[in-house]
Amino acid sequence: MELTATTTVRKPSSEVYAFWRDLGNLPTFMAHLEEVRATGDRTSHWSASAPFGKNVEWDAEIIDEATGEKIAWRSTGNADVPNAGTVRFVPAPDGVSTEVHVVLTYDIPGGAVGKAVARYFGEEPHQQLDDDLRRLKQVLETGEVVRSDGAPWGKRARKEFPQRPAQPLSDSDLAKGAET
Incomplete structure (x- = not known):
């Protein structure tokens, strides 16, 4: 290869x-x-x-x-x-x-x-x-x-989310979280 x-x-x-x-x-x-x-x-x-x-x-x-x-x-x-x-x-x-x-x-x-x-x-x-x-x-x-708060260990064989810049949650994301 x-x-x-x-x-x-x-x-x-x-x-x-x-x-x-x-x-x-x-x-x-x-x-x-x-x-x-x-x-x-x-x-x-x-x-x-x-x-x-x-x-x-x-x-x-x-x-x-x-x-x-x-x-x-x-x-x-x-x-x-x-x-x-x-x-x-x-x-x-x-x-x-x-x-x-x-x-x-x-x-x-x-x-x-x-x-x-x-x-x-x-x-x-x-x-x-x-x-x-x-x-x-x-x-x-x-x-x-550099690692984001959302993925502090980076990508590790499909066990975590891909790295991306940290962002505040949207209103709909906050509402979903409150429901669970």
Whole structure:
């Protein structure tokens, strides 16, 4: 499976690159990552949650890097989920922001059946990547992942409402609440 996503962060590319390159920062915005630990200058060990309460782990190596511009990696050895990816950090036309372009490729455990089951349980990979990049933007621009009062934990596999800006209840909503 190949996933692509892009976001624009209102920070200079050198700052966005440095944040991403410190691999220990990745779990602050990538919801499924439990830990990323550097094991060398270009190697790391990753641990992530997977559907059905499972955990997956793998080692990875950076295979191509241009400081401030690009990081490319691939899993090594017998990874639970073989994967590879590239992140590009491109100065945005406004001269202040950075466009973050992500391309991920990986083998989903269970193939097409695993993909269908994961989607059924709210683990749609394209949406996960979009959500991760939205959280990256929030962390870099505000210092935290912003959550509304209506969904303090964000979306979590169909158990909660999607995030949206907090709003006062309408008169009809108040009347419905009073009836119950």
